[in-house]
Amino acid sequence: MKNFQLAKIFYEMADLLEMKEVPFKPQAYEKAARSIESLSEDIEEAARKGNLEKIPGVGKNIAQKIREFIKTNKIKDHENLKKECPIDIEEMTAIEGLGPKKLLALYKNLGIKNLIQLEKAAKGGKLRNLEGFGLKTEFNILKGIEFIKKSKGRFLLGFILPTVREIEKYLKKSKSAEKISIAGSVRRKKETIGDVDILIVSSRPKDVIKQFISMPEIVKIWAKGATKSSVRLKEGFDVDLRVIKEESFGAALQYFTGNKDHNIKLRKIAIEKGWKLNEYGLFQNKRRIAGRSEESIYKKLGLQWIPPELRENRGEIEAAFNDQLPKIIDYTDIKGDLHCHTDWSDGTKTIEEMAKAAHNLGHSYLAITDHTGTLKIAHGLNEKKLLKQMNEIDKINKRIQGIRILKGAEVNIKADGTLDIKDQVLAKLDIVVAGVHSHFNMTKKEMTRRIIRAMENKNVDIIVHPTGRILKKRKPYQIDLEKIFKTAKRTETFLEINAYPERLDLNDEAIKKAVEKEVKLSIGTDSHSVEHLKYIELGIATARRGWAEEKDIINTKSVLQLFKLLKK
């Protein structure tokens, strides 16, 4: 995947053009960079198919530069710009408050090209006398460098959500906060989060800001104004707060939920109608014609209200315009969990403890899918132990109420596509899920063939974590999803949306493609403990981001309907 290298180059070109004060091109390159960065398809694949100019923000010229990069691993225009200003833009713009203009001043006046030189100059007090700089800027740059050294980048939604909900609870205690809502990528339930946005309605903004900046977990206050504040928490991420008035709540919520491309498109629609959309409302001249609620804004613009999870400018605005938004799955639609582990393999709780916890979450069934055979590290079960576990589950099912435990297993797909448990034993299980847990470095062709062979097994119901990625740790293995989708339909095998925070696999974009191809999906938490069962929310969120409806997800069905869907 050259996507990220390419995005980085275009971001850099945007900054370099900004330094030269070239008008409009910087935004064009930035937009292309954003698109390429969030593209799930391999850019080389897109180029082969001749689809480059279908990428938003990519036109004739940028497409040509992409092809140049694929061929030569560099872009001539980029190299030339770099020659004029050979500085490490990426690492220096990461400092809060440093942008292209200041970088240029630093290079021109002091020859500063990288973070090390910058730190040295700042410590030597050399920045304070530059035009446009001062004592405070110098201090903030040093502070910023310190933070970068500790910075952890993006955060997993699943690990950040509990903290966000704590903050929400804390702010709710303030008497001045009349209404509070999470916005931004947390509200859109994006798999990773850069920072957290919070909105509060209040007629006493000063009190709210005061309460906000006295949260005990704060390590740095970036900004505190009359209606806006930004802080860094101990955990390492930033929280931005905006205080607004009731009549602007909907507009602010819409604006701060994003994403950016979605918002820009809405603003353009407003302009076409002769109006102006900002975070305070939708305006006709100076008269506010909508703003109190999000619904009122979308409605005025001629659109259905769009659920936050869909707001990624992936066609949702066009769909809303034509009254054709999908009725995406609801957070209450899931009837059971189809992937979990117990102390029979690498889980920490007993079958019964897991079942009771699932029942408490409102599930009416839970599939126990412990690891098998060759996966030694996970204490995989062999045929004999698996049969013993089935017996045990039969007994527990007789004595517990309100939840049905399904007898299952998570079998390994070996390198040749065969499984590590005999078919006769698998046939006795209620549900068989299969996954790749070894030999990740196969070619695309080999890996695809391997998984297809597993799907063709008459006992395999679900392929779990189909792409094998671990967020921030491991890339997905090479796999031809188109072929996998086709085979899934042909063999009536389901693909999992693994809800574990580090996986979320399939991801949103793959889900959207699967849904378009009418492939049926399941949501499983891959729980190894009772606390993990609540991650089902993340799986549902990801399904929603992939435009999945209730009918697309098999565990929205009752246990009886589910049995009809599973292979015999």
Added chain:
DNA sequence: GCCGTTTTCGGCCCGACTGTTTTCAGTCG
């Protein structure tokens, strides 16, 4: 450099906050 239900030219999202200024440029989201 991109884009188009004002489509091959002429537009390009918009406002808050900070620091350095004395009315504003730069940065951010």
